[in-house]
Amino acid sequence: MIQTVLDDTRPTVLAMIVKVEGSSYRKEGSWMLLQENNVRIGMISGGCLENDLHNRAAQLFNTGKAETVRYDLSAEDDLGWGRGAGCNGIITILMRDIDSDFRRILHIAHVQVLAKEPVYFLQSLTDFSRYGCTALNGSQYGKIQLKLPFNLNTMAPFQEAAKQTTIGEEIVYFQLIWPRPVLYIIGAGADARPLARLSGSAGYEVHLLDWRSGVCNEVHFPTAASIQIGDVAKLISNVKFSPLDSVVLMTHDFQIDVEIGRHLLGQKLLYFGILGSKNRTERIFDGELPSSVHSPAGVSIGADGPEEIAVSIMAELIAVRRGKSL
Template sequence: MQQIIETVLADTQPAALAIIVNVEGSSYRKEGTWMLIQESGVQIGMISGGCLENDLHSHATQLFRTGKATTVQYDLSSEDDLGWGRGAGCNGVVTVWIRDIDEDFRGVLDILHKQMQANEPAYFLQSMTDINQYGCITSDGKRFGKIQSNIMLNFIDVIPYQRIAKQMNFGEEMVYFQLIWPQPHLYIIGAGLDARPLAQLSGNIGYAVHLLDWRSNICNEMHFPTAASIQIGDVKKLLSNIKFSSLDSVILMTHDFQLDFEIGRYLLECKLLYLGILGSKKRTKRLFDGTLPNSVHSPVGLSIGADGPEEIAVSIVAELIAVRRGKMI
């Protein structure tokens, strides 16, 4: 989503935004999924597994420069329905809202982008009955755009990265609202060989990846070309300059027991979404005087029998996703 918003703000060519606003039954993607369709033919994001994109593109091209919107419903519930190629068989009905992106709408996206840059969530709202009624509500309660003044949405009790995207009646008006979260940040402490596939894979799924290490010969842009930042020096001092939030994830993988001992205790006092420590559970317990804290994931990653840096990276990223999506038991 951040890539979509940044693209819209940087490239003002005619474009349309498609959002899944309702799903009945099962589908490949859920409510709150965005896709950008530009006049040049570029598409960012996917609404389905590929079976609906061409049809959505056709609808989008009719909206460019019009300031209008449309709602399209796809019934994929019939197993023998060949309407979308060779039959999707998703057993669901997907409703997609598509709207032309004009300058006023870009203004609302700019506010959302500023919230994301500040590492703060915000609600996006769009009336399903009046295209001109849309806007956002920031985490400090400010309202932007044209939205009903009596709409009250909660920031207090939401779980970090909780998916909130649905339609609801406010008076006589049906409104779609979605909680937009900032890009997740992952801090990898230790830039060994095993950190490289982890940084690459986590970056591929949308994390802003930050590397911290004391060795410039291995912690550099050549080995971590997609990293959001690379910090070299005394790791303990580097950490003291970072203001961690409850949306941040950290993986400690220095392979240095004494350093892990000192850093691990410091990180334990930080309010993090995820703290994983590479190594056996026995080793990690030794870091904390024989007891594994509940907030520490060790051994890091899901237990899938992973072997080698690449597979271990897959298990770690799978656990990061599970925690972010609230799927960890």
Template sequence: MQSIQQMIETVLNDVQPVVLAMVFQVKGSAYRKEGTWMLIQEDGARIGVISGGCLENDLHNRAIEMFNTGKVEIVHYDLSAEDDLGWGRGAGCNGVVSVFVRDIDNDFRHFLTLMHKQFLAMEPVLFIQSISEFDNYAFLNESKNYLDHWQGEIPFELDAFTPFQNKVGQKSKNDEDEMIYFQLIWPRPALYIIGAGVDARPLARLAVNVGYAVHLLDSRSALCNEIHFPTAVSFQVDDTEKLIDNISLSPLDSVVIMTHDFQLDAKLMHRLRDHQLLYLGILGSKKRTERLLGEEIPNWIHSPIGLSIGADGPEEIAVSIVAELIAVRRGGIS
């Protein structure tokens, strides 16, 4: 499932007509939360989901009537019905989902281009959209500059936020009747996997599936390549110590060490421990990590890596690591 950042890239790289469906309000419970995006393309492709399959067909039918029109509409779906006549067909979600549906015209496509440039610079943006004045939309960056089709004062500021924390909601504009939807959108998270062995392959695949941009680092070109990691963003083949020194790691980045080489891991940890990272994990037991560090494991290093789910084998271990990555990114654990 593509992230919002990947959806924006899809829009910018494909000129065919496309409609954006965006959940801006949920009352009660629902399958997806506020801030969920979905694209519907003219060729029939759907990118992303906003429900468990209850609403997508109706949205697709609406999109067919909207392609190349520049139209925008709001649709409210009541999923609380307990019979087969409701949208949930008896699923009992007990929620009302409000969806903002927009044909992406040239103006909004240009707006997404500007937003995409912010993501490439690894900067979050605060996207805002008037719920009543459909042509009123804008985004703020960390410098509190904005690029927009907005008229009047913007009632928001983008303060410092915890990396990747969600911030979605609505507020009134200067206590007026106009409601403003806002959504803090972060750049696509980067995951650097050091070690391109067989056990790294399912990790890379699963991480991409949940929105990570995966980068592989290894000294072995026969392993570190597109054949074994078809969904990775980049491959860096050289002495891994040199590679680490040449990467500009940021507090938004995650690193997983899985070289299976004790001496190399010790050197890598020495280079990485001074970097402020969102996540740093190393494969192996707690005792092994303590030996290579020469001390107790600091609480910001994840070892043993992954959530404790009794995982066995590369696929299950990859699941546990990705689960921990998500938990850290969402603020569930530190």
């Protein structure tokens, strides 16, 4: 979403949820862009608030101003938002016209996430003109310079961290922005296609690696961020993996899986899954399944066929990224 703002300079208003009391469709930290040409990117609710937000955005375009809007959706019989939202929550949304200075802060944040490093976004809710970001190394940018009440280096990968904190007499909203999740799919057989499609739709940056140009190509993987063809062992050795990266090994070639699997075992990854039975994976690692390896890859839902297996793997990827146990 930050990339969209930086690439498209047409008048745009950012809407972000800064507080939720009770339950809601989206949580603190959810962003949505509303553009002057009626384009909407992202969602704040299940569709019940977007029209009202766009009407409010029309009053903010090109003003450099910001405001907060509070929506009470707790009444199940309240038809004020269409059919009665019944979300049982009260949502506070900050709306801000994205001017040149705010774009500058977003650019700094974008540089950090491109380097696969999280960055903290800070916004005063007492004085809307005070906002900025803090990098992993402690460098601070913008009009707000505050000592963070937490250590970025100790945060669990991709865990949500969006909240309000009172510092002195100022209410400050903090949001930890993580880099886009990356998924490497090793093996571009027919069963890799639905996994690449689903993971791309879920926001992953997908990279394909295979030795066969006939199956590993843009025709079968049109949305992949990259397609690498060649000696898979050599290709993998050139990848600089991050602890935020995920890998699914699905070549269906046992000898290749042995070589690649043992190499990946030495990498620090967020998720490492291998397609196939647990017994097969144990053979890859000389009879013992390493604790860091998910095998068989995917949640046990009785999946049958490429599409269902892709769904099960995606469920496990999301659970690991969100820190949920299965």
